[in-house]
Amino acid sequence: MGLTYAAGKSKSGTSVNDGPPVTYDQIDVKNQYSLYLEPGSLLSDNTLLYGKVSLEKGKAAVTAAVAKDSKSKSVSGTGYGVGIRHMLDKSKFVQVEFMKVGYKSIRFAGETTDIKFSSTLGTIGIGMKF
Secondary structure, three states: OEEEEEEEEEEEEEEEEOOOOOEEEEEEEEEEEEEEEOOEEEOOOOEEEEEEEEEEEEEEEEEEOOOOOEEEEEEEEEEEEEEEEEEOOOOEEEEEEEEEEEEOOEOOOOOOOOEOOEEEEEEEEEEEOO
């Protein structure tokens, strides 16, 4: 079980049309928190193949195409993925991971359309085991 926080933002959608006059250019998810489980299986003494399931929280920021108006709202969702981690020595490792996160639909006050979006993430990492 683990907990992660991403300080940056991930692009999670484009071109949502809410009818005239609102069209959203871009949807970003900022300040993402993830609580996850990573069950795995050893492929060798140094290599782990793992699956990942997660609960996700963050803030969706949408930007309107014409007015460049921006709105934000808290969102939550679930994710699933797969990764491989290889130990270089007793404390250092490299890993590659792919995740798909689907968020629950949101609707802003005064609008008629729900916005549903997702993120597909790929990471390459270097880490240390303590």
